[in-house]
Amino acid sequence: MLFARPLANLIAQLERLPGVGPKSAQRLAFWILRQPEDDVLRLAASLTDARSKIGFCKRCQGFSEAEYCEICSDARREPSMICVVAEPKDVASVERLNEFRGTYHVLHGVLSPLDGIGPDQLKLRELTHRIAGGAVTEIIVATNPTVEGDTTALYIAQLLKPLGVRVTRLAHGMPVGGDLDFADQATLLSAFEYRREL
């Protein structure tokens, strides 16, 4: 064995992290071993603490410490509008705008049959349940403008329109302050396609 068993174990665990290869895992493991013991205990504690205390918000399926997340428990948020996002981090992006006053729904992924992700692997049943309550009037699908993001949006529209909800999709086009010269061609093309009357 190249490394003592505990070290080899640590490297093997780190290697399982997304985006971490064998070399990075080794580097991280060596770094951890060189830290004061207290620091490492804090790191370990924060891992188990976060894992045991954070769960899915019962309503929006985002990460939450309480049964309902802060946004879902905020009485000032408009429950009739739901912004559907692919990942928990996307909630933060929209929140930074300080513009959207509705609530969210986190799918935890997008449809991608190649990766074995179908409707059952996403938090879609939970979304349908929320609509069934009858208070929701508009669903804004804010998945990424990739073929997978688009198809997920189309799937949601098919699923929810029969329930009498308005389903919209974020527009895509030129970035604000962007330069035509530097826009990638696909973006420019879609900006043309979705041009609007002045």
Added chain:
Amino acid sequence: MHSVVSKPALATIALKRFRNYGEARVELSPKLNLIWGANGQGKSNLLEAIYLLASTRSFRGAASNELVQYGADAAEVSAVFADSGQEIGLILPTRGRRTARVGATNLPRVQDLIGRLPSVCFSTLDMVLVTGEPNDRRRFLDNDLSQINAGYLAAILEYRRLLKQRNAVLKALKEGGSGRQDLEAWNLRMAPSAARVRRLRTEYVMSLSPFAAEEHARLSGGAEDLQIRYRPGDDCVEEKDFLDAFRISFHRDLILGATSIGPHRDDLVLELSGRSAAKFGSQGQQRTAVLAVKLAQVKHWIRDVGVIPLVLLDDILSDLDSSRRHQVLEGAAQYGQVVITCTDYHAVESDFSEPPARYKIDAGRVIET
């Protein structure tokens, strides 16, 4: 008809650890350039490097690891434009992602390089236009159209991705997977993409066709007429047609575990006086037909796109008789920059109306002559 607005030409091409080149840099003439030397010395490698900058692909279909000098981790090809002095480069690692750059700035995606160096490459491999599989002919259309129209590149990449995803749904269903009610969503997303790819290819072939006929008449002395046609595998045209067809073909697709409708099943047909060149043409007739299509590509660039492309001729002169050779070179001389490879300069010297800039290649080294 388009008035010619640009005529990109390269001032230099540089190779590092590329195939059999350790390090080489060639200053190119804005007109005719002749690369010559014995077989296996690296003439075509030089042309391949130029075409990589144009299309990010090897015209010989080589994978990245074949392009890197033995023992090295990555090859690099770069070129400087004569008029703007702008440099473009492509780094080809043996494994992992390729990177493209313009000046010192890395482009977000490698495919963003495509279209910056418009070029048309002729090689003996182009015979697949007649003798190859439909797949080879679709690749021919895709490569060329991607250089001309960046919207096409986006469309074809998107379509390929959608096709893989839809086929994955079909496969899952075939294997008894339940809960795949998402097939219809994939149909909805794929229909406009399929319609766009088919429309752009059809339009391209339609605009190429008269030029091909014209070039063929010139090369063959008008004995036969050449027609090229885009032949769709099904009769869908609009988005709605595709959507209906995807729905109707569901059961067949389920059995196949693959999508039976769409532009990935289309073909390009070359006909000589109404008869298939692949089935009825002699080898000589087929060669002339292919040459005419390639020359038509150049003409289409000039007349319809308004750009004189860089023309690359890889070892095709030796297959032509002296009069054809003269016709091709004479045609080429009217274009912009041309880079030609051949084994023996002296054998073709008399076919040039003006002497080309010459470079002799010897074991991955460039000797100006």
